[in-house]
Amino acid sequence: MINNQLISIALFAGAFGLDLGIEEAGFYTVSVVEIDADATKTIVLNRPYLSESAVPRDIRQVSAQILLEEGGRVLKLGRPLLPGEVDLITGGPPCQPFSTAGKRGSVIDPRGSLFMDFIRIVQEIQPRFFLMENVKGLLSSPIRHRPHNKRGAGYPPLEADEMEGAALQAVLTEMKAIGYKVAPSLVEAADYGVPQTRARVIFIGSQKSEIISLPKPTHDRNGLKGVPIWLTLRDALVNLSDPKPEYVPYSKQRLKYISLLKEGQNWKHLPDELKPEAMGGAYKSGGGKVGFYRRLSWDKPSPTVTASPHQKATDMCHPVELRPLSIREYARIQTFPDNWVFYGSVASRYKQIGNSVPVKLAYAIGKHLYKLIKDEKLQSTNYEQISFFEFEQFKNLIELKQGKDKVSEQFHEMLAYALKNEVDFTPKKARSLASYFADITDFLEAKEENIKNLKSISGKNVLKLTDEEIIKLSLYKKSGFLSAELTVAENYLAVISRVFTQKQLDMVRSLSLKHLNPNPFLIRALNLDTPDEVVRLNVYMAATRSIVTSMGFFIEDLLVTSSDTVEKAPKKSGWDLVKTSGDGEKSWLQIKSGPNNMDKDQVVYWAEKIQDKVKEGDKAYIGFTYGKRTTRTVTIGLLKQILPDWEMQTLIGKELWNFLSEDPDYSSKLFEVLRKSAHQVLHQNSLSEEIDSCATRVTDEFIQEFGDGVQGVSNYINSIF
Template identity: 40%
Template sequence: MKKVYTISEAADILGKSKETLRRWDKSGKLCAVREPMSNYRVYKKEQLMIFDEFEQSYKREVKEIQPTDNYTVLELFAGAGGLAIGLEQAGLKCVALNELDHWAAETLRVNRPNWNVIEGDIRNLSFSHLRNKVDVVTGGFPCQAFSYAGKKLGLQDARGTLFYEFARVVQETSPAICIGENVRGLLNHDSGRTLKGMISILDEIGYRVLEPKILKAIYYNVPQKRERLILVGVRKDITVDFEYPQSNNKIYTLKDALKKGELFNCDVPDSAGSKYPISKQNILDLVPAGGYWRDLPLELQKKYMQKSFYLGGGKTGIARRISWDEPCLTLTCSPAQKQTERCHPEETRPFTVREYARIQTFPDDWRFTGAVNQQYKQIGNAVPVNLAKAIGISIVNFLNEKKMSDTHTHAEVMQA
């Protein structure tokens, strides 16, 4: 267990906002201390142990559950396979995967020749032949606004959006459960109306929707501060409840991702990667591990940030060098953009493709196709594999309980 926690980490664990913790700090209720080396304000483990939330977050363990049947999945918007690998590791079988991007689809085919990869625009595809033949439909559909003003939204009102296609396929195939995943921003997209519309549509086509939940990847064996919103619909004729995955008892760091240890049995393999322009490299040479643009001399801060220097806000992703002993910030589709720099802790360069993949917990033997920028894009868009596995275990548990419930119901009918 870690000995110190940043304000952001403590806020996540305690379920409080960073602003609340800062107020507690000022009032003396919970005072942060400064680390001698970095001068960052942190909390000691002993300070947080008085909170039940802290104790509970480290007592939970994700238990492996074996499927009691051959459960099947249809995956939409499959990308490069992060979600599919995790579901596979949990014991689920992908019977078909749809992906529009050619290089992502090629990545799926290269790694799993036995998978039925359907490359093409979902708007031109029908999956009615899989009706009652898949247990789960998953999809990381893009976030698009609806014309929604508080009325009950129906499926036809969402035409033209990719969520419509997701819901259409769910209606065509009638799985026991459907799982949608998206960025955290969907929660407040269009003042929450987009998400309300999605829930309304799933309700219309026969699915009761659980309260959407944001899963923080760092609590599911992922060395990265990534968040995904999960939307779960259970077919209304099913009485079994789905339970979101429980968080585990350890937070992994960048060192765990790139070095031999609990997550991987060897150091990260060498691979291709982007480079910084000389001008940016000269700037990042001055940033310490765990630091960002505010660690530069004042005149360089102004020069590098330009007008943004005067706009306020942390902008902690700019000129950011990740340290070995912290989880990585959320990876993006490009490792060298100014707003989302993710610099190696020791070398002044972006993470390589294989380092990117490690941070997303892809297996080392999972190959990515296309040019280097295409590979970064595929990895940056993916669901972390270990987070997907945790979701998959929850799905397996749900389907096992459903099967048991169906068996009992059938037995009672036979006895009547």
């Protein structure tokens, strides 16, 4: 910090998107490094004061001292900047080796790439923070890629550097080696007001001991959590003045097919006889191919902006016009201001924009860091992190696809739910405590003395537990209820199941005669002549009412926790659940308990709703939580008659659970979790045995108050009627 001004240096600056957001957050960029000639001219056109450093140059030939000298001249210090005076270094080393949109090379070792020049400069300049951005593909990239036809039986096991996630581990190791604490996170740009779904990996490195979490999202996919819904393409382009849009026109051959499509459609909506011709060799290839002949939808966020909107596999066709998005439309989606000038050919400008970090995303992160440096109060996705977390405990912040759980919102929700319902913490205290742990192992292994008085990185007590709460927490950790051998989803299922079973058990054990209030008309109509007959029937009726009332919520919770891609649908939609795939495709579900729970009017209504969703380009299903497709029921008969392609638009029993979880063995795992959870609560008993025990106890209560036999029943009736 110089004269109360926060200083930043931009590496791999591109068209300045990341650094423009950082600048708007309060930082001042004093030097840039970028090799692309057009991108450097873009920077100079918009920031003339950077003309000395904004020249095409290879970072491998740039020393830290040169950058410090350039910064000193921009600030007119009369001397170079000194190591430690720079507050932030930003950059996104070239992402192509890790990108899931292209072919990965056979060797992807970040330690032999430009990434190491980023590390070199950070180490020599010693900024307070560094911010590095990269593509999602980095999370699962090996260092050496072994062809799939050389894996499995007859081949040696994968070596460490051939495992998915090996490249990420190498990156984290190098960052740690230069003395920085690192908090990597997978972020969705749409959560920060960007009208585009764009998942990126963000690394925030801190020179001090704290772990820096991301700022709270400003938007939400469904407008929940007290923030607005994601912005759409319509929001992005509203009031855009672009009278002569610049774009690369489609060929006549491409227009032949695109002209047949409506807003929100892609090649899948072409007539069946044209699909092979339109797709060529890609027709029989794997993958969803959702980018082929894609017309955008006004009322959804834009898909991820790439280096070109007119390539066959990454079409970004205007919703109603027969052209790709224009340069200015592209820039709007990346949240560049309208007065930002891009230099170069149309193709070059597309590339500069597509490779940028969205300005609004950069601003949100930059403002977060600005407030931290200025010692202002942070609003973060997590509560303040406690100091005993070490670097290694944050490795799993990113899903490595190696069978390990990612530390996610689902984990914190699960632990908070468990602490509230199984340890009897208040909701606020449960959420606060859960936020301090990176994963289940962290929670189970944390020492009581560290948990009792949790401190923030500033040393402030932020959560104080009583001795009684510490004892309950210690017993819970030792109970075996949570297991590091299970996934987060499996633990969540187990907690939900135990809570459900425990509530039913508590209800049965709390029943007394005054709760039952047996109906005298029913007693006489059913010829119930003894206290045992009266009480037993009413105990079973009370238990059944409670179970049936709770069962719907229980099943819904099980469905939602089956996968982190499943969530409750917005109430106004009328649907129960929505599942969103990795490429953004939505599947809407109306859930029924069994395959005989719909009458004709309901089937007609949902058949129309399904067709509406299909027309919008989504998928939609009626799901039954149990049953089989071969079962003969009235509902299945109606579905066959009324619902077009009923077999493709219904999910019955195992089909539903396996579809939601994307695990063909999920239903088997689910029942095993339910069985074990019930055993943990009921031990060797069943709820039926508990009900019998309750009936015996309440019968004794009845006899004590009203007498035994027929006379006792008559005495009871006379007392209330």
